[in-house]
Amino acid sequence: MISERAKKVKPSPTLAVDSKAKEMKAKGLDVVNFGVGEPDFDTPEHIKEAAIKAIKDGFTKYTPVGGIDELKEAIIEKLEKENGLKYKKENILVSCGAKHSLYNIAQALFGPGDEVIIPAPYWVSYPDQVLLNDAIPVIVDTYEENDFMLSPEALKEKITPRTKAIIINSPSNPTGFIYDEKTLREIAEIAIKNNFYIISDEIYEKLIYDNNKHISIASFSEEIKERTIVVNGLSKSHAMTGWRIGYAAGPVEVIKAMTNIQSQSTSNPTSIAQKAAVAALKGPQECVEIMRKEFDRRRTYLIAELNKIPEISCKMPKGAFYAFPNVNKIITKKAGSYELNSSMDLSIYLLEKAQVALVPGSAFGAEGYIRISYATSIENLNKGIERIKKALEEIA
Numbered sequence: 001m002i003s004e005r006a007k008k009v010k011p012s013p014t015l016a017v018d019s020k021a022k023e024m025k026a027k028g029l030d031v032v033n034f035g036v037g038e039p040d041f042d043t044p045e046h047i048k049e050a051a052i053k054a055i056k057d058g059f060t061k062y063t064p065v066g067g068i069d070e071l072k073e074a075i076i077e078k079l080e081k082e083n084g085l086k087y088k089k090e091n092i093l094v095s096c097g098a099k100h101s102l103y104n105i106a107q108a109l110f111g112p113g114d115e116v117i118i119p120a121p122y123w124v125s126y127p128d129q130v131l132l133n134d135a136i137p138v139i140v141d142t143y144e145e146n147d148f149m150l151s152p153e154a155l156k157e158k159i160t161p162r163t164k165a166i167i168i169n170s171p172s173n174p175t176g177f178i179y180d181e182k183t184l185r186e187i188a189e190i191a192i193k194n195n196f197y198i199i200s201d202e203i204y205e206k207l208i209y210d211n212n213k214h215i216s217i218a219s220f221s222e223e224i225k226e227r228t229i230v231v232n233g234l235s236k237s238h239a240m241t242g243w244r245i246g247y248a249a250g251p252v253e254v255i256k257a258m259t260n261i262q263s264q265s266t267s268n269p270t271s272i273a274q275k276a277a278v279a280a281l282k283g284p285q286e287c288v289e290i291m292r293k294e295f296d297r298r299r300t301y302l303i304a305e306l307n308k309i310p311e312i313s314c315k316m317p318k319g320a321f322y323a324f325p326n327v328n329k330i331i332t333k334k335a336g337s338y339e340l341n342s343s344m345d346l347s348i349y350l351l352e353k354a355q356v357a358l359v360p361g362s363a364f365g366a367e368g369y370i371r372i373s374y375a376t377s378i379e380n381l382n383k384g385i386e387r388i389k390k391a392l393e394e395i396a
Contacts, residue, residue, distance in 0.1 A: 005131075005132060005134070008128070008131040008132065009128045009131060009132055010128060012124055012125065017035035017036075017347070017351075017357050017358070017359050018033065018035050018036040018357070020351065020357065021033045021035060021351070021357035024351075024355065029355055030355060031351075031355045031356070031357055032355065032356045032357070032376075032380055032383050032384035032387065033357045033376070033380075034356060034357060034358040034371075034372040034373050034374075034376065034384055035357040035358055035359050035371075035373065036373060036375070037173060037236075037321070037322070037373055037375065038235075038241045038373075038375055039236060039239040039241070039291060039321070039375050040375050040376050040377065041239040041291050041294075042239060043238065043239050043240050043243070043276075044238065044239070044280075044283075044284075044287040046279055046283045046284060047238060047240065047276045047279045047280045047283070048276070049279070050275050050276050050278065050279035050283075051243075051272050051273070051275060051276040053275070054271065054272045054275035054276070055272055059271050059272065059275055060271055060272065061271060062267065062268055062271070063268040063269075063271050063274060064268060065259055065262055065263045065267055065268050066092070066093045066094060066255075066259045066262070066268075067092070067093065067094025067247070067268065067269060067274060068094075068271075068274050068275075068278075069089065070274075070275075070278050071094055071274045071275075071277055071278050071281075072089045072092045072094065073089070074277070074278050074281040074282050075092050075094070075247050075249070075281065076088070076089070076092065077281075077282075078281050079230070079249055083216040083218075083219055083230075084216070084219040085216060085218055085219055085225065085230065085249065087249050090252050090255065090256070091249050091250060091251070091252060091255055092247060092248070092249050092255065093247060093248050093255050093258050093259050093262065094245065094246075094247045094268075094269050094274065094277075095245075095246050095247065095248065095262060095266075095269060096244040096245070096246070096266050096269050096270075097233060097235060097244040097245065097246040098201065098203045098231050098232065098233035098235065098246030098247075099125060099246065100244070100246055100262075100266070101231045101233070101246040101247060101248040101258075102125065102126075102129060102199070102201065102231055103129050103132075104248065104258040104261055104262055105199055105229055105231070105248060105254070105258060106129040106130060106132065106133045106135075107133060107258070107261045108254055108257040108258045108261060109164060109165060109197060109254065110130060110133040110134070110135035110164060110165070111133065111134060111135060112134040112135070113134075113135070113136070113162055114135040114136065114162060114164040114165075115135065115136045115138045115160060115162045115163045115164060116130045116135055116136070116137055116138060116163075116164055116165050116166070116167065117138045117140060117155065117158050117159070117163060117165070117166040117167070118130070118137050118138065118139055118140070118166075118167050118365075119139075119140050119141075119142050119148075119150040119166075119167075119168070120139050120140065120141050120142060120364065120365030120366055121142070121148060121172070121174050121175055121324065121361065121364040121365055121366035121369070122139070122167070122169070122364055122365050123169055123172075123173045123174070123201070123364070124363050124364060126167050126169075127139070127365075135164065136162075138158050138163075139365055140154050140155065140158050141154075141365075142154075144315060144326060147175075147177045147315070147318075148172065148175040148177045148324075149177065149179055149180070149183050150168075150183070150187070151183075152183070152186040152187065152190060155187060155190055156190060159190070159194050159196075163194060163196045164196055164197065165196055165197035165198065165199055166187070166191065166196065166197075166198055166199070167199045167201065168184075168187065168198060168199070168200050168201065168217060169201040169203075170184075170200075170201075170202070170204075170214070170319075171204040171205065171207065171208060171214070171317075171318065171319025171320040172204075172319070172320065173203075173204065173320055173322060174322050174324050174359070174361075174364045174366075174369075174371040175317065175322065175324040176299075176317025176318060176319055176320045176321075176322045176323065176324060177315075177317060177318055177319070178208065178212055178214065178318045178319045179215075179217075181215050184215060184217045184220070185220060187217065188217055188220050188221075188224040191224065191227060192223055192224060192227070195227075196227070197227050197228070197229065197254075198217055198218075198224070198227060198228040198229070199228075199229050199231065200216060200217050200218060200228055200229070200230050200231065201231045202214065202216060202230060202231065202232045203231065203232055203233050203235065203236055203237075203246075204236055204237075204319055204320040204321075205232065205237075205319075206236070206237035206288050206292060207236060207237070207291075207292055207295055207319055207320050207321060208292075208318065208319040209292075209295075209296045209299060209317075209318060209319065210316075210318060212318045212319065214319075216230060218230050218249075226251055227251070228250065229248055229249070229250035229251075229254060230248065230249045230250065231246065231247075231248050232246065232247060232249075233245060233246030233247060234246075234277055234280050234281075236320075236321075237288055237291075238280045238287070238288060239291065240273075240276070240277075240280065243270070243273040243276055243277070244269065244270065244273060245269055245270075245273050245274065245276075245277040295321045295374065295375070297378070298321075298374040298376075298377075298378060298381060299316070299317060299321070299323070299374055301378055301381060301382075302323055302372065302374045302381050302385070303315075303316050303317075303323060305381070305382075305385045306323060306325050306372075306385070309385075309388070309389055309392065310329075311327065311329045311330045311392055311395065312325045312326065312327055312329070312330075312392075313325065313326045314326065321373055321374050321375045322371050322372065322373055322374070323371070323372045323374060324361070324366075324369050324370075324371055324372075325369065325370055325372065326368060326369055327343060327346060327361075327368060327369060327370055328368040330346055330392070330395060331343070331345075331346070331367075331368060333395050334395070335349055335353070335391070335392075335394045335395045336394055338353070340395070342360070342362060342367060343360035343361040343362050343367055343368060343369060343370055344360040344362055344363075346360065346370065347359065347360040347370060349391065350387075350388060350391055353391045353394075354384075354387040354388055354390065354391035355387065356384045356387050356388055356391075358370050358371060358372050358373075359371040372384075
């Protein structure tokens with residue numbers, strides 16, 4: 001019999017959409033995929049060369065569970081230089097992607113009855129990772145008019161004696177918005193006062209636009225740093241999704257517990273990918289800026305085109321590579337035989353009718369929205385938008 005724990009978990013909707021789109025493509029259909037959160041750039045050459053060298057040098061054996069010293073030192077250097085955070089090697093754990101880092105945190109911190117506050121819209125895996133550890137996800141709605149930032153007042157209303165942590169994601173997947181310094185400081189003060197952890201998912205920190213700045217909540221004081229676990233990785237910033245390298249920085253006792261858990265699950269991250277990650281962190285960074293500028297160009301184009309569609313409105317995201325348009329004007333309408341009663345209905349309609357894959361807002365705890373990834377070419381964006389416009393003309 002399947003465990004009760006396993007029954008609680010739903011498949012990732014983003015990966016499900018991507019899978020369906022690829023299935024349609026395999027049948028010869030011309031699907032425009034706006035669903036996947038993956039840069040369409042190749043991994044930079046100097047990173048690939050470091051991996052090839054590692055293979056040729058025979059660096060293909062087990063490494064320490066938590067990552068090689070060379071990579072930990074590169075992460076420590078990065079965190080101090082870019083985020084104003086000072087850590088030692090015992091504060092760092094390298095894992096098989098940021099998702100793995102987050103799961104290790106959930107395993108190390110959460111147990112039956114613990115409550116974990118998650119602002120919605122949220123990345124799809126947060127609630128399920130909480131549930132997998134017999135804890136309770138406490139969802140707090142945020143609103144478009146406030147750039148989807150969690151208000152301190154709404155946070156305070158959800159705190160109970162069982163509150164164990166809050167998960168903050170800035171820049172955000174799916175909205176593309178970022179937390180400002182004032183709000184982050186208020187959240188930090190509340191966490192200190194009420195003695196709970198902050199899990200700060202900063203995986204999109206390099207992809208920020210319009211002179212906005214990323215601020216790590218852990219940088220405000222030693223006191224808040226001691227109750228924050230910072231999560232980051234190289235998938236989005238260096239187009240290394242398949243390399244599976246993420247990392248966490250936090251209090252020694254938490255990192256030690258996470259390392260012990262990892263030792264019984266995956267052991268070390270891939271040795272070759274770790275050498276590539278060192279090159280990514282310590283090598284030239286112009287490649288990151290080239291990608292960021294191209295994402296910025298696509299962002300500007302996409303939002304302008306979306307806002308030309310009468311049934312859709314979309315605020316300009318400030319980071320990541322997602323648009324999160326409001327489609328509430330479409331919900332409850334019909335398109336031929338299709339009843340569009342939800343964002344999922346709309347997503348299915350656009351996939352089947354227009355051959356455009358995107359993700360319903362309901363997957364992120366935000367009905368009435370859809371997520372469009374602009375980690376694809378301008379040509380694909382244009383093709384997809386034109387198809388969406390045509391499909392929406394049939395809505396009554």
